[in-house]
Amino acid sequence: MTPLAQQLIARIGRTGPITLGDYMAECLLHPDYGYYATRDPLGAKGDFITAPEISQMFGELIGLSLAQSWLDQGAPTQIALAELGPGRGTLMADILRATKSVPGFHAALTVHFVEASPALRKAQASAVSEAVWHDDVTTLPDLPLWLVANEFFDALPIRQFVREGTGWRERMVGVSDDTLTFGLSAAAPLAMLEHRIADTKDGDLIEHCATLPGVMQHISHKIADHGGTALIIDYGDWQSLGDTLQALSSHKKADPLAEPGTADLTAHVDFAEIASYAAPAKFSRLTPQGVFLERLGITQRAQKLATRLQGAALETHVKAHRRLTHPAEMGDLFKVISIYPVSATPPPGLEP
Numbered sequence: 001m002t003p004l005a006q007q008l009i010a011r012i013g014r015t016g017p018i019t020l021g022d023y024m025a026e027c028l029l030h031p032d033y034g035y036y037a038t039r040d041p042l043g044a045k046g047d048f049i050t051a052p053e054i055s056q057m058f059g060e061l062i063g064l065s066l067a068q069s070w071l072d073q074g075a076p077t078q079i080a081l082a083e084l085g086p087g088r089g090t091l092m093a094d095i096l097r098a099t100k101s102v103p104g105f106h107a108a109l110t111v112h113f114v115e116a117s118p119a120l121r122k123a124q125a126s127a128v129s130e131a132v133w134h135d136d137v138t139t140l141p142d143l144p145l146w147l148v149a150n151e152f153f154d155a156l157p158i159r160q161f162v163r164e165g166t167g168w169r170e171r172m173v174g175v176s177d178d179t180l181t182f183g184l185s186a187a188a189p190l191a192m193l194e195h196r197i198a199d200t201k202d203g204d205l206i207e208h209c210a211t212l213p214g215v216m217q218h219i220s221h222k223i224a225d226h227g228g229t230a231l232i233i234d235y236g237d238w239q240s241l242g243d244t245l246q247a248l249s250s251h252k253k254a255d256p257l258a259e260p261g262t263a264d265l266t267a268h269v270d271f272a273e274i275a276s277y278a279a280p281a282k283f284s285r286l287t288p289q290g291v292f293l294e295r296l297g298i299t300q301r302a303q304k305l306a307t308r309l310q311g312a313a314l315e316t317h318v319k320a321h322r323r324l325t326h327p328a329e330m331g332d333l334f335k336v337i338s339i340y341p342v343s344a345t346p347p348p349g350l351e352p
Contacts, residue, residue, distance in 0.1 A: 004033035004261035009175050017174035017183060020245070021210055024157035024265050029116055033261040036117040036155075049251075050151050051233070051289075051330065052091035055320035057305070059094025061296040061349075062231060066095065066146045067102040069229045069340070069347035075104055076227060079144040082112040084137070084215075085152035087120065089113075089127030095148070096128065112140055137218045145228035147219060153274070154234050154266040156215075158207045160243065161193060163200045168193055171205070173257070180257040199239065207240040207267055216277035220339055224280040229347050230339040236269030237335065238286055244268035271337055284338040284346035290331025292349045293324060 008026060012018060028035050051058040070079065083092050092111060099105050111131040115121050121133055134140060160171035167187035174183045196206055219230050236244075247256040247263040254263045275283040302321040309317050325331045338346045346352055 002033065002259050002261050004030055005180065005259065007033070008173075008180065008260060009178060012173070012175045012180075017172035017185075019159050020171055020173060021157040021159045023173040023260070027260045027263075027265055028155065028157070030261060035261055035264055036120065038119065038261070050087055050091075051324055051334075052087065052094060052150065054323055055317070056094050057298055057301050057321070058293070058324060059091045060098035060301065061293060061298055062091070062148060062150075062233075063095030063098035064102075065296055065347045065349050066148065066229070066231065067099040067105050069344075070105060070108075070146060071102075073144070073227050073229075073341070073344055075108070076144045077104070077108050079108050079110075079146055079228065080112050080141050081109040082114065082140055082145060082147040084114045084147065084149040085155065086113045086115055086124050086128075087151075089124035089131075091148065091150055092124075092131070093127045109146075110141075114140070137215055140218075140222065142222070142226060144226045145219070145222045145230070147228065147230040148233070149230065150233045152234070153209070153212065153215075153232065153269045154236065155264070156209050156211050158209050158245070158267045160205055160207050160245070161190070163197075163202055163204045163206070165202065166197060180260070182257070200241070204241060205243050207244060207270065209267075209270070209273070212273060213277050216274055216339075220278050220281045223339055224341055227341055227344070229344070231336065231347060232271075232274060232338070233289060233334060233336050234269040234271075235330075235333045235335070236271055238270075239272045240268065240270040269335075271335055274337060278339050280342070281339050282342055282352070284340070284350040284352060287336045287350055288327070288332045289334035289336055290325040290327060292336040293331075295349045298325060 029037060031037055086092055111128055112134060113124055113131045114134045114137055115124060116135060124131060161168040162184060164187040167189045169184040169187045172183050172185055174181055200206060223230060244267045245256055247254040247265050249263040256265055271286050306314060306317055323329045336350060338350050340346055
């Protein structure tokens with residue numbers, strides 16, 4: 001039993017079952033035993049790998065899309081270039097390298113990272129030394145904002161609800177025989193889920209991220225007021241339906257209740273919910289990652305890079321291109337949406 005499991009069992013024994021959201025928050029962000037607070041989870045030696053770690057092409061193309069969006073909005077002379085949940089800083093480093101030849105772009109920008117993990121902040125500082133760090137989005141500067149969030153929203157704690165009549169039973173974490181276990185609350189109507197009565201039936205499970213509205217509203221208002229764009233890339237789909245909670249440890253699926261604090265916990269992103277908080281800005285059409293990257297020219301970039309490679313390096317490169325774009329891999333599972341001002345157009349790769 002992990003130290004965090006002992007603490008959670010004791011807490012539940014005192015005050016009763018906790019929501020899945022509370023459980024996820026403790027598992028991921030507990031200051032002493034939380035997953036992100038105690039380790040670098042990325043890469044071959046970690047528990048998962050993200051698109052920027054798979055290939056430099058991912059960050060390069062995102063960088064060029066953001067830079068073109070900046071040009072399309074009149075190339076403002078002072079902007080915030082921000083990333084939510086920047087991992088090791090690999091994506092931002094690739095963005096900056098790919099855009100260094102865009103006239104005026106680097107002179108205009110200051111890099112801002114929103115990161116809660118002390119361990120990951122150290123890695124980010126090695127990759128992008130000139131960044132400014134923030135605990136959350138509320139302290140981002142009042143400037144035109146060009147922002148990217150790759151696999152950020154999937155790690156935000158969620159709550160789960162099961163439809164019963166016109167009410168909902170919340171999935172809770174309790175204790176049975178000194179072991180953490182799932183259970184359900186009593187059914188009750190919930191105003192925040194009233195809009196889901198029309199598209200669900202008895203027994204359906206939906207997921208709700210309580211922190212998403214605040215994050216999105218802050219970003220959307222900054223972009224509406226000052227200009228910019230937000231590129232949001234994650235796995236999920238339009239509207240939540242079904243249990244998508246998963247735990248990942250050493251690149252393998254694990255029991256989310258078995259060893260709290262030692263595995264990454266994520267859930268699919270509800271892009272309809274993200275879009276619902278885009279006002280007073282606009283949102284683009286939801287687009288598969290593979291389509292987005294192909295529109296930006298990833299195949300041409302891959303072919304150019306391949307001319308310098310051979311043997312194992314070439315094989316790895318070809319596999320990386322396939323992994324990022326093929327429908328059977330990340331190409332369809334991951335989606336892209338953007339937030340942008342009413343007077344502007346979406347960044348390259350996306351449609352209104």
